[in-house]
Amino acid sequence: MDDDGFYDRLRPQADFSSLVAQDSFSPVPGDWLVATADIVDSTGEIGRGRYKTVNMAGAAVIAAIMNAMGGRAFPFVFGGDGAAFAIAPRDAERARAALAAVRRWTAEEFGMQMRAALVPVAEIRAAGRDLRLARFAASPGVDYAMFAGGGLAWAEARMKAGAYEVPPAPPGTQPDLTGLSCRWSNLRARNGCILSLVVQPVPGADPEGFVQVARQVIGLTGALSRGGHPVPASGPEVRWPPPGLTLEAQARHGAAPLPRYRLALLVKTLVAWLLFRTGLPVGGFDPASYAAQVGANADFRKFDDGLKMTLDCDAATRDRIVAALDAAAAAGAIRYGLHAQDEALVTCFVPSVRKHDHVHFIDGAAGGYTRAAAQIKSA
Template sequence: MANNSTRFYENLPALNIPVSTLVGDIGHFHRVPDSWHIVAADIKNSTKAIAKGQHNSVNLIATGAVIAIINIAYKAKINIPFFFGGDGAIALVPQEILHETLNALQKHKKNTLKNFKLELKTGSLPVKTIYQEKIQLKIAKLKVNDDLNIPVVLGDALHYAEDLIKNTLPQQEIIPDHKPLDLEGMECKWDKIKPHKNGQEVVSLIVISKDDTKSSKIFAEVLKAIDDIYGSPSRRKPITARRLKLKANLRKINAEMKAKLGKFNLPYLLKSWMIGQYGKHIWLKKDNSKIYLKKLVALTDTLTIDGRINTVISGTPQQRDALTGYLDNLENSGKIAYGIHVSEESIMSCYVRDINTHEHIHFVDGGNGGYTKAAKSLKRKP
């Protein structure tokens, strides 16, 4: 039976306030229990893979990693905070499901190497180790809308752990059990998505604070500036229902099939192709599908605060110029560093448990490796 520590994240209040207000008040944040663990999966040399045109595969593998983690928690009926990063995933999990989570990621790692020839670094770090190293880790829960709550983390703990797992710690090789990898709910059938209005672009942005002790105040200022320049989160969201198009590309379906099932499966291939080919004439005309599309937009994850600000937004080049001008001033004053990538569209991958409920979430990245290329531009800075 789960104890109070296991229910820690589930029991956090979901605060229905502007994200800049939440981030700006450290009193809204809570200490993660010492018994929890940071789990990470990161694609090695993802920047090179994207340069070779493998951005869709990178996004697919990252989506698979976060869904593998979510499904372990779902089966255990435990609510956990998780973060999608474009080329990887991070989550906080209680001790009760740590081994199963690493087991699932190990299976996903082997499948990734076999089918995509890409190496996935996976592992975990105890939260108590973070505290022993005097690294900040605080978490809150934000109510984005009636359908979506997201975790918000302050402190460099998650990325500190991710860097150790990727570059320093020995890989935690776990002998997987014989159960198949569970990526149930993984759906990637949407075509690249153009912004709501003609003449708009999609911006993938990553912002870090140069002083971890001041990140609360600095992030609040940055998020308020984004609101002032681009408008509300719903206004700047790059996903709209009218721009969604199902895609019946066999290469895309084949990649999804290999990521999800690990092998060729003709019935899966044919079913996915039929949905992509005829879904717009049949499935998308149904009343429940129209409700699903409305929910889909509401449940789209375009803002991740995992110790950094990661966001995908749509707007005009003029708005981007205003934003980069503002960020340049903060960067030149030594308060932040940021990376940015601009594309013509966004890409979306989905986790769908039930289209008739709120049991689905949709991960968004900028086109052509948005977050990964933004991270690359950030790494070039001192």
């Protein structure tokens, strides 16, 4: 398939369960590239209480690429401690520069090391894996890319082995992280716990086994309020000062002194808090409508070479999900990990509060996807 307009031609699908079917995905053009990035020793960083920082760094990868692409749609997925995306060859140097800048910024701003790699899709296929894409319409304003074929997992493994590296940019390089924010309060579980779930097909196994258990798990979440969505229909709670204020200041201060930028952000978020408290529309911005859009636009479930979900889950539904996964794992069809915690967190990319295309990345607030995936790796 010619790469010109490939992603734009994919029709977003509103039914998440329909994405289980393999024919829902289209092969990425062979001359494209896939990028992947993650935090080194993210499990250790989370164990040291830096889970918000890890999530911010992962979301920064997406923000930097979005800004480099000038708002053009492209396929990406947030992984908690990192991110991945696919791009056409004409955008390769933009992507390389953005990844290099985020690597440097993460080290200098947070003292954390980030890996990054840019891998040709042709080499993924030469290794016996594939990269296929679908688009899920989370809401009328936002859709997210869904990935299948094992290509992302292969690229990540090669990145961790040191292949296809994108080196850090020179010292002092700043990525463009305009729109990246972390202002919402954490989301307390309303039904028992926030369950972070990662389900992966076993390489070489009959893919139908994964398809069946994914359908079963998605079906079980239908018994939960709003399908287990951790964000209330009215949106997250707003507090002042926001818990992620310092992180956002670190992400956005650029050449400005951090204390001065943090003070300016403190004033700006106070105004926003007052608007949300009163609910009064101002200058085309409707706080109640915007807060509701946060939940509608959030990526609490996705296909990322497997099934990932962050669910507000009761004990009975959790037990049924675990029983289904145990049976499929015993049959050799899947491997899985899960992590339960009391809260979820939201990290946001908001190009404009007056438009409906703002995106919101959901993860468990005490390790989430990173700790769930670690269970698979240690099994």
